[in-house]
Amino acid sequence: MGITRRQFFGWMGAAVGSQMAFTAQAKAAGTAHFTGYPGSMGVLHDISRCIGCRKCEAACNQVNHLPAPETPFDDRAVLEKIRRPHAAAFTVVNQYKPKGKPGPVFVKTQCNHCMEPACVSACFVKALTKSKTGAVVYDASLCVGCRYCMVACPFNIPAFQYHNPLTPEITKCTLCQPRIQKGLRPGCVEACPQEALTFGKREELIKIAKQRIGAYPERYEDHIYGENEMGGCNWLYISNTPFTGINMREDLGITPAPALTAGALAAVPVVVSLWVVFINGLRAISKRKEQIATEEKSQAVSAAVLSEQARFNNEIKQLKEKAKTEKEAAITREVKKALEAAARGPSENGAGQTPPSPKPSGTAHPEKQENN
Amino acid sequence: METDFNTLQEFLTHTKGIAYLLIGVALVALPLFWRFITGRDGKKQTF
Amino acid sequence: MEHLTPTPPALTTGRDTVFTPFNIVSGIIILIGCVITVLRFTRGIGGVSNLNDTNPWGLWIGFDLYCGVALAAGGYVTCAACYIFGLKQFRCAVRPAVLTAFLGYGLVVFALNYDVGRPWRLPYPIFLSQGTTSVLFEVALCVFLYLSVLMLEFSPVAFEWLNWKRARYIIGKVSMVLIIFGIILSTLHQSSLGAIFLITPSKLHPLWYSGYLPVYFFISSIFAGMSMVIFEHSLVARFLHDKIDAEHHLESNNVALGFAKSAAFLMAGYIMIQIIGIAIDNDWKYLPTRWGLWYLIEIIGFVAIPAILYAIGVRERNIKLIQRTSLWAVLGIVLNRLNVSLIAFNWQLPLNQRYFPSFMEIMTTIFIVTIGVVIYRFVVTRMPVLYAHPDFPDDH
Numbered sequence: 001m002g003i004t005r006r007q008f009f010g011w012m013g014a015a016v017g018s019q020m021a022f023t024a025q026a027k028a029a030g031t032a033h034f035t036g037y038p039g040s041m042g043v044l045h046d047i048s049r050c051i052g053c054r055k056c057e058a059a060c061n062q063v064n065h066l067p068a069p070e071t072p073f074d075d076r077a078v079l080e081k082i083r084r085p086h087a088a089a090f091t092v093v094n095q096y097k098p099k100g101k102p103g104p105v106f107v108k109t110q111c112n113h114c115m116e117p118a119c120v121s122a123c124f125v126k127a128l129t130k131s132k133t134g135a136v137v138y139d140a141s142l143c144v145g146c147r148y149c150m151v152a153c154p155f156n157i158p159a160f161q162y163h164n165p166l167t168p169e170i171t172k173c174t175l176c177q178p179r180i181q182k183g184l185r186p187g188c189v190e191a192c193p194q195e196a197l198t199f200g201k202r203e204e205l206i207k208i209a210k211q212r213i214g215a216y217p218e219r220y221e222d223h224i225y226g227e228n229e230m231g232g233c234n235w236l237y238i239s240n241t242p243f244t245g246i247n248m249r250e251d252l253g254i255t256p257a258p259a260l261t262a263g264a265l266a267a268v269p270v271v272v273s274l275w276v277v278f279i280n281g282l283r284a285i286s287k288r289k290e291q292i293a294t295e296e297k298s299q300a301v302s303a304a305v306l307s308e309q310a311r312f313n314n315e316i317k318q319l320k321e322k323a324k325t326e327k328e329a330a331i332t333r334e335v336k337k338a339l340e341a342a343a344r345g346p347s348e349n350g351a352g353q354t355p356p357s358p359k360p361s362g363t364a365h366p367e368k369q370e371n372n
Numbered sequence: 373m374e375t376d377f378n379t380l381q382e383f384l385t386h387t388k389g390i391a392y393l394l395i396g397v398a399l400v401a402l403p404l405f406w407r408f409i410t411g412r413d414g415k416k417q418t419f
Numbered sequence: 420m421e422h423l424t425p426t427p428p429a430l431t432t433g434r435d436t437v438f439t440p441f442n443i444v445s446g447i448i449i450l451i452g453c454v455i456t457v458l459r460f461t462r463g464i465g466g467v468s469n470l471n472d473t474n475p476w477g478l479w480i481g482f483d484l485y486c487g488v489a490l491a492a493g494g495y496v497t498c499a500a501c502y503i504f505g506l507k508q509f510r511c512a513v514r515p516a517v518l519t520a521f522l523g524y525g526l527v528v529f530a531l532n533y534d535v536g537r538p539w540r541l542p543y544p545i546f547l548s549q550g551t552t553s554v555l556f557e558v559a560l561c562v563f564l565y566l567s568v569l570m571l572e573f574s575p576v577a578f579e580w581l582n583w584k585r586a587r588y589i590i591g592k593v594s595m596v597l598i599i600f601g602i603i604l605s606t607l608h609q610s611s612l613g614a615i616f617l618i619t620p621s622k623l624h625p626l627w628y629s630g631y632l633p634v635y636f637f638i639s640s641i642f643a644g645m646s647m648v649i650f651e652h653s654l655v656a657r658f659l660h661d662k663i664d665a666e667h668h669l670e671s672n673n674v675a676l677g678f679a680k681s682a683a684f685l686m687a688g689y690i691m692i693q694i695i696g697i698a699i700d701n702d703w704k705y706l707p708t709r710w711g712l713w714y715l716i717e718i719i720g721f722v723a724i725p726a727i728l729y730a731i732g733v734r735e736r737n738i739k740l741i742q743r744t745s746l747w748a749v750l751g752i753v754l755n756r757l758n759v760s761l762i763a764f765n766w767q768l769p770l771n772q773r774y775f776p777s778f779m780e781i782m783t784t785i786f787i788v789t790i791g792v793v794i795y796r797f798v799v800t801r802m803p804v805l806y807a808h809p810d811f812p813d814d815h
């Protein structure tokens with residue numbers, strides 16, 4: 001990793017800078033209310049009208065130049081199994097048999113083109129973006145293939161080309177962005193024989209959905225799926241059976257995905273700033289402690305040295321005194337002896353030596369024992 | 373616990389109430405555990 | 420990056436024969452790893468793994484990334500203890516911990532080369548297109564910076580080994596800055612690995628999902644790092660005892676006692692915030708379920724019990740007990756990371772849609788761990804990691 005120091009600090013600066021941007025964003029989110037791109041497009045899927053003919057799947061396959069499926073699109077046996085969008089199919093139609101319904105119910109599944117998409121928020125290279133048209137589009141030239149978008153999507157939509165060894169891509173419905181830009185309707189909408197799919201401005205679609213529910217309250221569930229789910233989607237659903245029974249989760253909540261991580265991301269610059277303060281503070285404290293400890297230690301040592309010195313001097317002094325008195329005593333004794341001998345006569349010779357001088361007992365050098 | 377909440381206020385009143393009780397528990401339990409850990413430390417031990 | 424295949428392990432121990440049991444086993448594993456590497460880059464991720472559209476992340480993320488990063492936390496934890504909290508008696512533990520962290524992060528990035536679709540684009544988020552709203556972006560940036568910091572933190576060892584006195588001197592001058600950088604970066608990405616899952620409230624089981632996820636991950640990374648340091652010391656003392664000098668040996672017991680004490684207390688605090696997390700989200704109703712039982716096994720069996728054993732070990736100055744407990748605590752961290760990233764993730768899906776790693780995925784993970792062990796041995800048998808270099812007796 002050959003980076004120079006300057007580059008390194010440059011990137012560190014970039015990191016801090018980008019994190020400052022998070023705070024600004026988090027602050028903006030405090031009072032601001034975002035309502036999405038005005039006039040963005042969407043599709044309303046009326047589940048009660050769908051007959052499971054899979055014409056939409058065929059059209060999707062065609063307009064997106066996807067590989068031909070193993071079984072033809074008019075083979076209804078496929079419906080026996082629940083499928084999900086995958087690398088070779090951006091959309092799938094599933095059949096459910098919810099309790100309390102005489103016939104089967106068909107549901108078309110594809111990317112919901114969320115208003116505040118989890119996948120876009122999660123992508124760390126901005127390979128996924130929300131476009132003004134309402135479509136959530138993917139740029140394969142940036143994608144690293146980390147698959148965090150797949151983890152993040154609450155609807156389990158993005159798929160991955162697991163069998164492409166070197167250039168795998170994320171695949172998902174594009175809302176036919178290229179066709180929309182040409183003024184055309186999405187392939188599936190155009191192909192649907194039942195008008196189960198309606199393409200239009202999202203605001204209009206919500207009005208239509210409300211009208212249908214209002215006109216036939218006994219037929220429809222009183223819930224426009226996608227109006228508020230995860231902050232709202234550009235793809236909307238109305239149904240004649242509860243959504244939970246047809247594999248559409250109603251417990252996702254209405255918090256837009258970016259809001260879920262905004263708090264943690266906003267904490268990043270705070271942590272950086274405060275940690276620098278804390279760490280330096282702690283270091284100062286521990287340094288001061290160390291200093292005090294060494295000072296105390298040296299004081300203790302010098303005190304010990306001093307007292308030891310004093311003791312030593314004292315001992316020497318005592319010994320000297322002792323020696324002196326002993327010497328004096330010895331001298332007087334000798335003198336006395338000599339005088340006595342002289343008094344007795346010169347017959348005896350040689351005088352006894354003075355008693356051995358006591359050696360100073362080895363000054364204490366207490367061995368320090370580490371008991372650790 | 374099986375209580376149903378209709379407002380965020382109700383939910384928070386309930387959960388924060390419990391959280392405050394738990395803080396009390398923590399304030400008692402954690403120092404006790406610390407005393408247990410360090411209970412047999414010699415006076416010299418400094419870490 | 421198929422070219423990243425490592426050199427075979429033979430000749431790495433410098434003993435009389437290269438056919439020691441260790442070399443033979445690791446050689447075989449590395450051979451298998453090379454085969455899988457070829458398969459991965461010819462058949463695709465789907466050709467070697469059980470990953471699918473609904474379970475996009477598997478063992479390579481759950482173990483190699485999540486557990487790898489958590490267990491490499493010993494580096495910043497030991498640096499912080501020694502240089503920030505001023506516990507100088509931990510100094511002998513710094514080098515081995517930094518080496519483990521460096522290796523750990525290196526292998527995390529190596530493992531990512533298998534998992535992501537186009538590994539040569541891994542620098543994209545940092546240099547080409549910054550997806551700043553993504554938690555993963557923050558993780559990528561921090562891991563990249565931290566790996567660079569770790570390399571610099573570890574470089575004195577290599578310089579001493581090569582006897583480049585000048586380089587060693589220069590790097591010694593900035594070591595404190597590096598350490599502070601390292602601690603900040605670690606705090607950020609350790610917690611952000613938890614924050615990654617904040618975006619999936621509908622997929623992660625409520626007992627594991629919490630607004631506190633980043634805090635949980637940060638706190639648990641600290642005691643994970645400590646446990647890993649203790650565990651590593653016990654392994655080194657057992658298998659590489661001839662590489663340790665007397666000072667390191669004496670102090671490793673102090674380190675074990677000190678870290679066990681802090682880990683025990685942190686684990687108690689961690690349990691407390693876990694309970695508070697349940698209270699805040701009102702998740703009590705999940706406790707008397709099977710998932711609740713699994714959660715309690717993790718929290719009581721792999722956090723509370725090791726915490727108590729650490730505490731007893733510290734009270735009784737029982738190094739053996741502390742070392743055994745450290746393995747237990749390490750397993751607890753592995754369990755937690757796997758729970759969050761794999762086991763409790765997608766918990767609502769029926770069993771036939773759940774993920775279980777394939778043989779080749781497991782072998783890849785074993786292969787990567789083996790590379791780590793081989794390099795660790797190579798380094799500590801040659802460089803002044805576990806002993807002080809005679810020419811550079813003091814670290815700073």
Ligand code: SF4
Nearest residue numbers: 111112114117119153
């Ligand atoms: S449905 Fe999923 S893939 Fe589609 S925009 Fe929403 S989060 Fe993204």
Ligand code: SF4
Nearest residue numbers: 123143144146147149
């Ligand atoms: S897989 Fe591609 S599109 Fe999805 S999050 Fe990763 S880089 Fe972005």
Ligand code: SF4
Nearest residue numbers: 050051053054056192
């Ligand atoms: S084409 Fe229309 S009716 Fe046929 S399956 Fe698709 S949405 Fe349903």
